[in-house]
Amino acid sequence: MTKRFEGKVLLATGAGSGLAAAVARRYTQEGGRVVLLDIDGDKAQAVAAQLPGAIGLACDVASEEGVRDAVAAAMKTLGRIDAAFNAAGHADFGPIEEWTLERWNRMMGVHVGGTFLVCKNVLPIMRAQGGGAIVNVASIAAIVAQPFNAPYGAAKSAIAGFTRQLAMEAAPLVRVNVVAPGRIRTGMTEPLWKMRGGGDMDKGTAQAASLNMLKRVGEAEDIAGPVCFLLSDDAGFMTGTTTVPDGGETLL
Ligand SMILES: NC(=O)c1ccc[n+]([C@@H]2O[C@H](COP(=O)([O-])OP(=O)(O)OC[C@H]3O[C@@H](n4cnc5c(N)ncnc54)[C@H](O)[C@@H]3O)[C@@H](O)[C@H]2O)c1
Known part of the structure; x- marks a missing residue:
């Protein structure tokens, strides 16, 4: 394994x-x-x-003071921040009539607000x-329609738009890019796939896998590769871009 990040520090949320x-x-x-932030500090x-x-720290990215204090604690302990990865988030589906403004605001506050707050502070x-590099996380829900997923899709579209605008403001010293992953096996998706498989995880996972060209779900490592590329000097001429590691799903 090459040592692209020797002497460097990453702050990652979620x-x-x-x-x-x-x-x-x-x-x-x-x-x-790395400095690891999560609303669940444990x-x-x-x-x-x-x-x-x-180091691992408890931090709700929707909290202005929380993010400010976590970034300050990261600087105090590790002395620098060269990279940021904004991945804190939650899935929340449902017919739009059932959404309260509070639920909508939480979706926006965590995904868009949290991304904004970390970018602003780093x-x-x-x-x-x-110099530095930031990667934000959108989703294929920012590109294609999905059932009962409008607030999440709106939040992820906002992150993609924010990234493109911020790339201009942050240049030339700092690069800002966004990834829009497809269906990746994580703590967020496994319960959904189990539910969609009628309680059968394998069935739900196979259904998710059937939706892309490669006929498998993604693993977290399938995203770590492209993200670490974007955070590294190998991507030194890339800013404001959207990378879509989705097994080709959005092209079908
Ligand atoms: N897994 C996928 O298929 C997929 C696809 C596209 C986009 N995404 C996005 O990727 C990101 C990471 O998701 P994941 O799949 O790794 O899910 P995950 O549930 O495994 O990890 C998300 C983490 O974020 C934390 N978190 C939630 N709200 C937070 C908050 N307010 N402040 C700080 N931490 C918070 C959770 O505690 C959890 O540990 C999310 O933004 C998600 O929307 C995931």
Whole structure:
């Protein structure tokens, strides 16, 4: 494994599980250190305990003070932030008539607000250090219609739009890109697939796999590769881009 992240520090949100935990593992394997934030601090610390030099902190990314304090704590402990991966989020489906404004605001506050707050807090640090890279997480729900998924799709579309605009503002020192994953096996999707399979996880997983060209669901490592590429100097001429690791689903 090459050491693309030697001497560098990644701050990742939603990192007690799934995509961000996989990105943190890969970043560490390639020589970097990581700060793992999750609303569930125990989960963040459990992942951190397996990674050399890592710290795990409880942080609700929808909280302005929470993000500010977590970024300050990361700087105090690890001394720099070179990369950020904004993956904190939750799935929430349902007919639009059943959505309250509070439920909608939470969807927007965590996904869009959390991404905004982390970017706002790390950008001055990265600029002062002379450079940095941010990857935000949208979804194929920002590209294609899905049943009863309008608020999530709206939040993910906002993250994609925010990323494109911020890329211009953050340039030339900081690059900002977005990934829009397809169906990836994580703590978020497994319960959904089980439900959709009528209680049968294998059936639900096979149904999800049937929707793309490669006829398998993605694993968290399928996202860690592209994300770590975008966070690395290998992607030094890429900013404002959308990468779609979805097994080809959105082309069908
Ligand atoms: N798994 C997929 O198929 C898929 C596809 C497209 C996009 N995504 C997106 O990827 C991101 C990561 O999801 P995942 O699949 O790894 O799910 P996951 O449930 O495994 O991990 C998400 C983590 O975010 C944390 N979290 C939730 N709300 C938070 C908050 N307010 N503040 C801080 N942490 C919070 C959770 O505790 C959890 O540990 C999400 O934004 C999700 O919408 C996932």
